[in-house]
Amino acid sequence: MDEKDSGYKIFLGHRFSEIFSAEFHYTDAGEASLSGNNGSTFRIDGTLYQFTANNAKISASGTSYGLSGLIYLPVNEAVKPFARLGLHRWENKFNVTSSDYNGSVKFTGTDPMYGVGVDIAITKSVSARLEHEIYKADDDKVSFTSVGVIFSF
Numbered sequence: 001m002d003e004k005d006s007g008y009k010i011f012l013g014h015r016f017s018e019i020f021s022a023e024f025h026y027t028d029a030g031e032a033s034l035s036g037n038n039g040s041t042f043r044i045d046g047t048l049y050q051f052t053a054n055n056a057k058i059s060a061s062g063t064s065y066g067l068s069g070l071i072y073l074p075v076n077e078a079v080k081p082f083a084r085l086g087l088h089r090w091e092n093k094f095n096v097t098s099s100d101y102n103g104s105v106k107f108t109g110t111d112p113m114y115g116v117g118v119d120i121a122i123t124k125s126v127s128a129r130l131e132h133e134i135y136k137a138d139d140d141k142v143s144f145t146s147v148g149v150i151f152s153f
């Protein structure tokens with residue numbers, strides 16, 4: 001079972017003041033998958049399941065786009081921790097394939113997202129960002145930790 005994957009996020013924002021900014025984001029959370037043959041078993045959240053076909057594969061992927069506000073606590077000119085709160089539109093897609101079946105289903109919704117992070121200035125127009133976010137999707141949560149570069153204009 002492959003439960004973790006790499007994803008990516010791109011965003012565009014505007015800094016309204018020293019302590020507040022708004023950002024629009026697009027996030028691709030990657031894909032998790034598992035595969036097996038007839039009789040193979042696997043657990044999800046403590047429940048045991050069994051494959052009933054050979055060469056079976058189940059995969060799940062998710063994307064999100066949304067708008068959020070960031071509140072900064074300027075420690076100094078270079079280090080700026082922040083908290084994020086926003087809404088995002090998400091889509092989760094599940095694919096099932098086997099030797100005798102091929103199908104998919106999509107779920108969508110709009111839910112809150114939140115996180116914390118820090119921007120660290122490298123130059124006047126380039127910063128590094130470390131961030132941990134939680135994306136709600138109905139009753140589920142997806143954790144997304146990222147390291148990135150910010151170019152300011």
